Amino acid sequence: MAYPRKAGESAPASRGGRPRSQEVHQAILQATFDLVLRDGFRAVSVESIAATAGVSKATIYRRWPNKAAIVMDAFTSKVGSGSLFPESASAAESIRLQMRAMAKSFRGSDGALVKALLAEAQFDPELAKAFRQRWTMPRRKMAIGVIHEAMRQGEMPLDVDPNDVIDILYGPIYYRLQMGLGPLSDAYVEGIFRRAMKGLGVKRS
Numbered sequence: 001m002a003y004p005r006k007a008g009e010s011a012p013a014s015r016g017g018r019p020r021s022q023e024v025h026q027a028i029l030q031a032t033f034d035l036v037l038r039d040g041f042r043a044v045s046v047e048s049i050a051a052t053a054g055v056s057k058a059t060i061y062r063r064w065p066n067k068a069a070i071v072m073d074a075f076t077s078k079v080g081s082g083s084l085f086p087e088s089a090s091a092a093e094s095i096r097l098q099m100r101a102m103a104k105s106f107r108g109s110d111g112a113l114v115k116a117l118l119a120e121a122q123f124d125p126e127l128a129k130a131f132r133q134r135w136t137m138p139r140r141k142m143a144i145g146v147i148h149e150a151m152r153q154g155e156m157p158l159d160v161d162p163n164d165v166i167d168i169l170y171g172p173i174y175y176r177l178q179m180g181l182g183p184l185s186d187a188y189v190e191g192i193f194r195r196a197m198k199g200l201g202v203k204r205s
Contacts, residue, residue: 027053028060032074037113041071041120041127068126072134075117079110085142091150092202095143096193099169103184106177111184115177140166156200168196 031052035044046067050057064070086101088094106114121128140163147162156165172192176182 024053024055024059025063028055028063028070029074029077032070033078033113036071036074036116037109041116041124044071046070066126066130068124068130069134071117071127072130075113076134079105079113085146090155091146091153092155092197094146095150095169096190098146099173099189099193100186103173103186103189106173106184111177118174118178143170156202160200165196165200168199169193 028049032044032049035048035052044067046057046060049067049070050060053060060070064073084101085094085098088097105111117127117131121131143166144162147156147160147165150156151158151160169192173184173189176184176188182188
């Protein structure tokens with residue numbers, strides 16, 4: 001995920017000078033992602049991130065207010081692409097494909113990190129807030145837009161609540177991920193989608 005340079009931030013340094021701001025930013029995100037995946041959220045500190053990335057704590061705090069914000073930006077920079085809605089012939093099909101892509105990303109280290117962050121968020125208010133602001137709400141906003149398009153296209157009833165649709169479609173995925181009750185297979189996702197569409201009265205070819 002590309003991050004634009006902030007207002008007032010120095011321009012990229014010339015070759016042989018200090019590392020460019022964007023390179024520093026990415027180094028911090030990579031160090032954070034690797035440390036949390038290896039050691040867990042609770043064991044990671046701003047100090048350890050700074051040491052691993054080769055920057056000062058002041059450099060980090062100029063960009064992020066706390067550890068939770070850094071971790072969530074590192075997480076979304078690595079995992080976020082799997083939550084995007086692909087272009088498709090219909091909005092409902094875009095939702096189905098997105099669900100499959102997200103489940104696929106959750107089958108590996110991405111899912112392990114999501115599971116760990118969700119668990120730690122129960123005890124860390126800053127992480128819980130950052131998770132909602134930087135992961136949950138932006139993705140719900142995207143999903144609501146696609147669901148409204150599905151309603152406009154006649155693929156979903158006009159009287160459905162998009163938030164309810166999101167909970168019906170994605171709740172089972174996160175529940176299975178957290179509880180470890182079974183694999184997030186394509187077949188499992190297809191079953192969720194098919195039953196949800198049937199329950200909503202959607203006729204699919």
